[in-house]
Amino acid sequence: MSLLTTAKLTKRFGGIVAVNEVDLSVRAGQICGLIGPNGSGKTTLVNVITGIYKPTAGTVLFDGRAIQNRPSHEICTLGVGRTFQNIRLLLTLSVFDNIRLGAHIHTRSNLWDVLFQTVKLRREEKEFADRIDELLEFTGLFQYRNELAKNLPYGRQKIVEIARALMARPKLLLLDEPAAGLNGSEKGNLMTLLRKIRDSGVSILLIEHEMAMVEALSDHVFVLNYGRKISQGTFAEIKNDSAVVEAYLGTGGSHA
Amino acid sequence: MGFDTILQILIQGLNMGLIYALAALGISLIWNATGLFNFAQGDLLTMGGFVMLSMFAKWSLPYPLAFLLTVVVMGLVGYLLSQGFFYPMFSQGVHPDIIIIGTISLIVLLQNGILLTWGPHPQRFSTPLGDSPVHFGKIIVMPYYLWNIAIAVVLVIALQMFFKKSIVGIAMRAVAQRPVAASLMGVRTNQLVALTFLLATGLAAVAGILIAPIIPLTPEMGSIVALKAFAAVLIGGLGSFAGALLGGVIIGVAEVVFATVVVPTYKDVFIFLILIAFLLFRPRGIFSSEISEKV
Amino acid sequence: MARLAFLKRIGATQVIFLILLLIPLSGIPSYQFYILERGLQNVLVVLSLVILLGFTGQLSLGQAGLVAVGAYSYGILCVNFGVSPWIGLVVAPLITGLVSLALGFPSFKLTGPFLVVNTIAFSEIVRILILNNEKITGGPFGLNSIPTIATGLPLYYFMLVIAYLAAVGTLRLGRSHIGLAFKAIREDEIAAESMGVHVRNFKLLAFVISSVLAGISGVFFANMAGYLNPDSFTFNESSTYLLMVVLGGMSNVAGSILSSFAVTSLPEALRFMARSRMVVYAIILLVMVRYSKVLEIENFKRLFRRLRPIPTAPGSPAADHAKGKP
Numbered sequence: 001m002s003l004l005t006t007a008k009l010t011k012r013f014g015g016i017v018a019v020n021e022v023d024l025s026v027r028a029g030q031i032c033g034l035i036g037p038n039g040s041g042k043t044t045l046v047n048v049i050t051g052i053y054k055p056t057a058g059t060v061l062f063d064g065r066a067i068q069n070r071p072s073h074e075i076c077t078l079g080v081g082r083t084f085q086n087i088r089l090l091l092t093l094s095v096f097d098n099i100r101l102g103a104h105i106h107t108r109s110n111l112w113d114v115l116f117q118t119v120k121l122r123r124e125e126k127e128f129a130d131r132i133d134e135l136l137e138f139t140g141l142f143q144y145r146n147e148l149a150k151n152l153p154y155g156r157q158k159i160v161e162i163a164r165a166l167m168a169r170p171k172l173l174l175l176d177e178p179a180a181g182l183n184g185s186e187k188g189n190l191m192t193l194l195r196k197i198r199d200s201g202v203s204i205l206l207i208e209h210e211m212a213m214v215e216a217l218s219d220h221v222f223v224l225n226y227g228r229k230i231s232q233g234t235f236a237e238i239k240n241d242s243a244v245v246e247a248y249l250g251t252g253g254s255h256a
Numbered sequence: 257m258g259f260d261t262i263l264q265i266l267i268q269g270l271n272m273g274l275i276y277a278l279a280a281l282g283i284s285l286i287w288n289a290t291g292l293f294n295f296a297q298g299d300l301l302t303m304g305g306f307v308m309l310s311m312f313a314k315w316s317l318p319y320p321l322a323f324l325l326t327v328v329v330m331g332l333v334g335y336l337l338s339q340g341f342f343y344p345m346f347s348q349g350v351h352p353d354i355i356i357i358g359t360i361s362l363i364v365l366l367q368n369g370i371l372l373t374w375g376p377h378p379q380r381f382s383t384p385l386g387d388s389p390v391h392f393g394k395i396i397v398m399p400y401y402l403w404n405i406a407i408a409v410v411l412v413i414a415l416q417m418f419f420k421k422s423i424v425g426i427a428m429r430a431v432a433q434r435p436v437a438a439s440l441m442g443v444r445t446n447q448l449v450a451l452t453f454l455l456a457t458g459l460a461a462v463a464g465i466l467i468a469p470i471i472p473l474t475p476e477m478g479s480i481v482a483l484k485a486f487a488a489v490l491i492g493g494l495g496s497f498a499g500a501l502l503g504g505v506i507i508g509v510a511e512v513v514f515a516t517v518v519v520p521t522y523k524d525v526f527i528f529l530i531l532i533a534f535l536l537f538r539p540r541g542i543f544s545s546e547i548s549e550k551v
Numbered sequence: 552m553a554r555l556a557f558l559k560r561i562g563a564t565q566v567i568f569l570i571l572l573l574i575p576l577s578g579i580p581s582y583q584f585y586i587l588e589r590g591l592q593n594v595l596v597v598l599s600l601v602i603l604l605g606f607t608g609q610l611s612l613g614q615a616g617l618v619a620v621g622a623y624s625y626g627i628l629c630v631n632f633g634v635s636p637w638i639g640l641v642v643a644p645l646i647t648g649l650v651s652l653a654l655g656f657p658s659f660k661l662t663g664p665f666l667v668v669n670t671i672a673f674s675e676i677v678r679i680l681i682l683n684n685e686k687i688t689g690g691p692f693g694l695n696s697i698p699t700i701a702t703g704l705p706l707y708y709f710m711l712v713i714a715y716l717a718a719v720g721t722l723r724l725g726r727s728h729i730g731l732a733f734k735a736i737r738e739d740e741i742a743a744e745s746m747g748v749h750v751r752n753f754k755l756l757a758f759v760i761s762s763v764l765a766g767i768s769g770v771f772f773a774n775m776a777g778y779l780n781p782d783s784f785t786f787n788e789s790s791t792y793l794l795m796v797v798l799g800g801m802s803n804v805a806g807s808i809l810s811s812f813a814v815t816s817l818p819e820a821l822r823f824m825a826r827s828r829m830v831v832y833a834i835i836l837l838v839m840v841r842y843s844k845v846l847e848i849e850n851f852k853r854l855f856r857r858l859r860p861i862p863t864a865p866g867s868p869a870a871d872h873a874k875g876k877p
Contacts, residue, residue: 050745076747088742100728101735105747107728109736111756114727115720121727168747293664341841348844352663353610357797358840360612360667364790365833479786483675486668521683528672535669536657538723 002061003028003172004049004080004202009058009068011041011048011227018044019226021058026172026220031204033214033235035223037247042207043085045224046174050082051075062170077105081170083161085177085207086109091150095141095160097134098149102167103128103207132167139163139193155186162193172203179210191216223247260394265512271401272470273508274408278463279485280416280492280500282456286493288495289428289452290346295359297460298482299366304330304461306374313381323465327458335363338450346449362473363478371475378472387469400469407466411459412501420499428452480524484511487531491542503541563805564722568715575666577709584707588775590812591710595768596751597795597807598714599761604793605802606730607757608737610667612789613654616674619784621647621769623681626694626779631687636700640770647766649758655758659751674789681781693780697750697773717764722804724760733757734802794832797839 004026011019019041026032034042047053049060051072060068067075081102089098107128113121129144136142140157144152149160158178165173175194179187187210194217198204214221215235223231223238225247231238238244279297286294294300307329311322341362345355385399419425428448463481464473471477483508492503507527515523534541571591575584596614603609625643628634634642654673661669681688688694701709724730732753735743744750773779795814799807814832 052741052745071749072741072744073747073749076745082745084742084745087744088739090738090742092738093731093734097731101731101743101746101748104728104732109728111724111729113722114729117723125728145700164746293667295664295667341837345841345844350840350844352610352842354840356610356664356667358837360790360793361833361836361840363839364787364794365830367787368829368833372826372830391798476785476787480670480675483668483671522679525676525679528676531672532657532669535661535665539665 001028002026003030003063005061006049007043007059009045009048009060010056011044011053012056017227019048019055022224022229024201024222024229024232028171028203029198029201030219031206031217033196033218034205035205035209035211035214035221036230039226040224040247041227042224043163043176044227046082046176046205046207049075050080050174052245061161069139072241073105076168076170079169079171080174081165081168081172081202083158083165083176083178085180086163087154087157089149089157089160089164091148093146093149094146095136095144095152096129096146097147098160099132099135099164099167102129102164105168135163135166138166138196140189142222158182159190159193162197166197166202170202172193173197174205175205177209178206179208180212187213201227221224244253258394261516264395265516266509267395267397267401267405269509270505271404271508272403272511273505274412275463275467275470275504276481276484276488276507277457277501277504278408278411278466279481280504281497282459282463283457283485283489284495284497284500284547285452285456287489288341289449292342292352292355293359294342294347294453294456295482296366296478297456297485298480299363299370299478300330300334300457300460300482301464301467302364302473302478303333303370304457305462305468306370306379306464307461308465308468309374309379309381309473313379319384326465327461328463331458334453334455334460335348337457338453339446342453343446343449346447367475367478374473374475376475378474380468380472382469398469400466404466404470407462409440411462416497418443424448424451469522478501483531484527487527487534489541490531490534490539491541494539495544496541499541504515553619562722564808567642567805567808568711568718571711572708575704586812587816588707588710590815591707591714592768592771592775593792593795593811593815594714594808595717595764595771596792597767597799597811598717598804599764600792601721601799601802601804601807602724602733603757603761604796604802605807606737607754608733609658610663610758611658611670611758611761612667612786612793613670613674614761614765614792615656615784615786615788616670616677616683617647617651617679617765618769618772618788619674619677619781620650620762621766622773622779623688623769624766625692625770625773626697627687629698630694630696636698636774640700640767643770644763644766647769648763651758651762652755654762655755658758659754671786671789671820674784674786678781678784679713681784688781689779691781693778695778697777697779698772699777701774706774710774713767713771717767718804718808725802725804729753729756749831779784791829794836797836798832 002025003153006024008021008023009019010017010021024046032047036042044053047056048068051067051070051074051147055068058068059066062078062080065078067078067080089137090101108123109118109121109124112118133142133145136145139162141159141163144156149157152160158181162175167191179190186231191213194204194206206214206217218235221232221235221238222229223244230243230247231241269467279301282297283294286292304326308322308326310326311317312319317325322421341358345358382405383400388399389396390402419429428451485504488503488507489500490503491506492499492501510530511523511527514526518526553675571587574587596618599614600611621643624646625639628639628642629636654670658666658669681852682690684690685692700706732748735746735748736750736753740750772783791814795810796807798814799810
């Protein structure tokens with residue numbers, strides 16, 4: 001059962017075709033890898049899927065609904081979560097607050113509740129606080145609960161972003177190079193975390209340069225080059241695909 | 257409406273329009289060089305007018321001397337502002353919104369400073385050509401209109417030549433296009449930015465001198481003039497020399513047309529609505545040359 | 552133990568209001584009382600900017616226009632339509648909120664200098680409209696003999712209560728999920744949008760809430776002065792409000808209240824001193840801004856995170872680039 005399907009998805013910026021008729025699909029319960037040399041359009045593809053860009057052509061189907069051309073905030077409510085290549089946390093706020101933002105779409109209290117500190121608000125905030133604490137445990141961040149996000153080590157900040165995305169209870173999580181900048185043990189922890197996430201019922205589309213991680217985690221891999229999908233299959237299959245090898249070696253063999 | 261009336265309107269509009277264009281040019285120059293919006297251009301214009309007032313009307317210096325001195329003094333002010341205030345923030349990467357707040361503080365400083373120095377009452381001086389209307393057939397024109405147009409045109413031509421032909425001018429354009437590359441090639445960015453400010457403030461001063469015969473100087477007028485100059489910049493296209501000129505003239509003429517044909521009291525509202533419309537629907541202006549076409 | 556817990560809940564804001572409560576009781580000269588009144592009236596506008604600029608990061612220089620809408624709505628309702636001042640007190644801020652939608656709608660797309668220019672233009676349009684509709688607003692001659700809710704000490708304490716409620720409301724807003732959404736917009740619109748925040752609607756919400764506060768401030772102004780004149784609502788006032796909120800720490804409620812009082816001008820008779828004081832405050836702010844990186848002024852650093860290198864015309868590819876879209 002396909003959770004996310006893109007069909008001939010295309011994005012042009014003026015004369016540049018950043019994403020060129022890409023077909024991919026992620027099934028529920030899968031971790032799919034999305035790899036390709038730098039500049040191959042992976043992040044742009046994710047940006048189109050999440051509504052930051054409008055596609056030039058093609059469609060995106062999520063959970064049975066067409067989501068291309070919908071605004072980002074709407075796509076978030078439908079169950080698509082994401083993290084960013086360059087961390088986009090609210091650095092001046094605490095880890096707790098950052099994760100709390102993830103629950104924005106589930107918040108029922110309104111301005112009246114806020115101004116009068118109603119029982120409804122207090123109950124809701126308590127529920128969210130409990131869930132945030134659960135997530136902090138789940139991701140191993142509990143010790144940073146009240147720390148300002150900017151004071152965290154880079155690797156931990158990336159995890160906070162993941163926790164924030166999880167707070168929204170997504171069905172699909174799009175991760176943009178979560179392992180970049182992480183050291184060895186952090187990468188190991190990340191892999192464990194991603195498996196836990198998948199096991200908890202959230203599907204993952206993983207953009208990564210870290211091939212060992214892609215190999216270990218992915219059920220299926222898509223390879224992009226110059227905006228086009230040049231290969232797909234299991235990691236073993238694409239590893240030996242000559243088009244893939246050429247794409248990487250041809251650009252100077254640049255991968256982590 | 258007779259031909260003469262139209263011509264009269266055009267002359268009036270061109271006159272004010274060129275003044276706006278000078279201010280707009282200053283804004284455009286600074287934006288090109290630093291990406292900063294110097295909202296204080298309007299108040300620098302006012303200050304220029306008042307400095308000229310002191311030199312010409314109060315201390316009775318001859319007009320050309322007073323004119324020159326005023327421009328030099330104001331240019332110096334611009335240079336100091338750049339070196340002491342704007343450039344350090346720009347090079348340190350202070351967030352643009354913070355710089356805007358700084359610019360607003362500068363406006364407060366200037367407006368109150370001017371008020372304290374020259375008082376709150378509207379003050380005026382005229383050009384050496386006097387205040388007697390000149391008749392060209394049926395057309396009645398105030399002499400300072402002609403004076404203003406002449407000076408503005410000369411200035412614009414001089415500027416064009418400066419930017420196209422002189423080493424400094426070309427260097428300034430290089431900085432605007434590619435600050436990093438320019439500095440790598442030995443261009444001293446901070447000096448050029450300071451020069452840009454000097455030039456922009458000088459232009460504002462000239463505009464202030466030229467506006468005084470038409471609109472008496474008051475300490476608060478800067479904000480309105482700045483708004484109209486911004487409208488001019490937006491209409492003509494951010495970063496474009498020709499755009500600033502065209503935008504200024506369009507605003508000047510539109511203002512006069514609206515005042516004459518519709519109702520004078522709302523002419524400013526009309527201009528501001530045009531400004532808002534451009535902000536919303538055509539922020540790139542008429543010369544939608546993006547960032548690529550620079551001064 | 553209970554006493555300690557109670558003390559914990561008293562913040563700087565409560566202390567300030569307590570002081571404001573007590574000062575007039577000791578009997579003070581009338582022009583100092585006037586300063587307190589004016590300060591209180593300004594507090595409301597500054598709170599509006601705390602929400603709009605401090606929380607949501609929208610740089611607006613049009614607050615004077617909104618205060619004018621509130622003041623004149625109240626004045627016109629009471630004078631021209633014979634409405635009771637109490638009803639005017641409630642309706643005028645609502646009108647201001649509605650009018651601000653006209654301001655907010657074009658504004659939500661704009662950033663930086665474009666937003667500033669838009670808000671200044673809006674404020675000027677309001678002022679000109681007021682100036683030129685003499686029949687309704689009294690034009691340059693002003694609107695006179697406005698009925699008031701109260702005068703003197705009773706008015707002061709009434710305003711004090713309202714201001715306190717507004718301050719508490721602002722604090723609660725800041726700590727809430729709505730405040731969090733605002734701050735997310737301030738720091739990173741794209742991240743906010745991706746996390747489900749409907750940025751446009753929340754910006755509008757910020758505009759409306761802040762304009763209602765400004766409207767209430769206008770009603771207070773009308774009550775204090777008894778008459779209105781368009782000269783009280785110019786760019787000068789808008790920039791003064793900005794100064795107050797920045798000096799007070801932008802998103803800091805207590806600080807902003809303090810700076811409102813600090814900056815509030817002396818009455819007309821001492822105009823010279825008022826102007827010199829403004830020069831001093833402007834210089835302070837210039838220094839703060841100029842050395843904000845060096846001094847690591849927390850307010851400035853904490854307020855804006857995403858460095859937008861060059862402000863560009865909205866909608867252009869360069870603007871997209873600056874927003875971090877590759």
